[in-house]
Amino acid sequence: MVTSTRFKGRDFLTLMDFSREEINYILDVSAVFKRKLMAGEPHEYLKGKTVAMIFEKPSTRTRFSFQAAVAHLGAQSFYAMRQQLQLARGEPVKDTARVIDRFCDALVIRTFGQEIVEEYAEYMVHPVINALTDLTHPCQGLADLLTIREKKGGLEGLKIVYTGDIWNVAHTLMIASSIYGLNLYLARPKGYDPDGKVMKFVEEKSEETGAQIVLTSDLEEAVIDADIVYANTWHSMGGPEMEKEKRLRDFAPFQINREVMAKAKRDAIFMHCLPGYRGEEMTDDVIEGPQSVVFDQAENRMHTEKAILALFVS
Numbered sequence: 001m002v003t004s005t006r007f008k009g010r011d012f013l014t015l016m017d018f019s020r021e022e023i024n025y026i027l028d029v030s031a032v033f034k035r036k037l038m039a040g041e042p043h044e045y046l047k048g049k050t051v052a053m054i055f056e057k058p059s060t061r062t063r064f065s066f067q068a069a070v071a072h073l074g075a076q077s078f079y080a081m082r083q084q085l086q087l088a089r090g091e092p093v094k095d096t097a098r099v100i101d102r103f104c105d106a107l108v109i110r111t112f113g114q115e116i117v118e119e120y121a122e123y124m125v126h127p128v129i130n131a132l133t134d135l136t137h138p139c140q141g142l143a144d145l146l147t148i149r150e151k152k153g154g155l156e157g158l159k160i161v162y163t164g165d166i167w168n169v170a171h172t173l174m175i176a177s178s179i180y181g182l183n184l185y186l187a188r189p190k191g192y193d194p195d196g197k198v199m200k201f202v203e204e205k206s207e208e209t210g211a212q213i214v215l216t217s218d219l220e221e222a223v224i225d226a227d228i229v230y231a232n233t234w235h236s237m238g239g240p241e242m243e244k245e246k247r248l249r250d251f252a253p254f255q256i257n258r259e260v261m262a263k264a265k266r267d268a269i270f271m272h273c274l275p276g277y278r279g280e281e282m283t284d285d286v287i288e289g290p291q292s293v294v295f296d297q298a299e300n301r302m303h304t305e306k307a308i309l310a311l312f313v314s
């Protein structure tokens with residue numbers, strides 16, 4: 001089943017590095033792992049392997065989904081927050097990377113700048129997997145695509161409306177939408193704009209695929225006939241947290257509530273990468289309501305991460 005060698009030893013740093021065919025393949029392998037788990041079939045493809053995990057920001061889903069995935073694959077994971085490591089006392093990334101490379105078959109890292117994961121990748125032979133940076137959250141992106149595929153029967157011709165911080169998750173949805181030719185409306189207050197490098201990639205890719213990526217500050221209009229309504233926090237971890245009060249004011253008109261959901265298609269789904277803040281980016285009745293798929297989406301983190309590990313780790 002996991003026979004493709006095209007991914008072995010590669011890094012998983014951003015979806016910008018992968019073609020639509022490659023992402024489809026990873027999603028197919030994820031679906032196989034999901035079925036295997038449901039059927040109770042053992043799938044210890046990485047017996048005897050070791051995976052280091054360095055997290056410089058908090059995590060619930062990413063940490064536990066990776067640790068569960070590693071365990072189901074028959075491997076072992078070693079988790080540490082930055083403050084437990086010599087990194088916190090000034091050991092350089094390039095030394096940390098080369099040391100971990102001698103013990104472990106992969107590194108899963110959550111950090112701030114994308115250039116930090118790139119530096120680990122430069123100094124490690126084994127694969128580096130981006131578990132969230134300020135710029136991108138590609139593991140989340142894969143789980144989102146798998147969820148959409150399951151719930152909507154495919155990835156063609158869909159309209160997605162996203163509201164929330166224009167940060168890692170927004171960038172990842174932009175990248176994925178541009179690769180798949182989807183229509184993505186990002187509803188946000190004026191002045192909250194995407195990263196220039198992501199914009200450039202998305203503009204070029206959209207030319208090829210016919211995707212429409214639209215920045216708007218009119219949520220009410222954007223949400224009309226949406227297939228997917230996707231909310232995310234207004235104050236991401238890292239820099240944006242410092243401006244929380246300002247952001248709560250600026251983003252207040254962008255809350256997904258029952259009235260906003262009613263403007264989307266009748267069979268629209270509500271997605272959220274979580275953690276979610278009820279009363280801010282969405283109301284409790286929306287996240288708890290019948291259109292919400294947020295926990296299926298969270299579960300898919302584990303299935304997609306299993307596929308990444310099995311395909312990339314050699």
Ligand code: CP
Nearest residue numbers: 059060061062273274
């Ligand atoms: N969605 C997500 O990455 O959640 P955590 O921050 O809990 O890992």
Ligand code: NVA
Nearest residue numbers: 167169236237273274
């Ligand atoms: N944009 C959020 C996503 C958390 C999973 C953050 O970076 O905090």
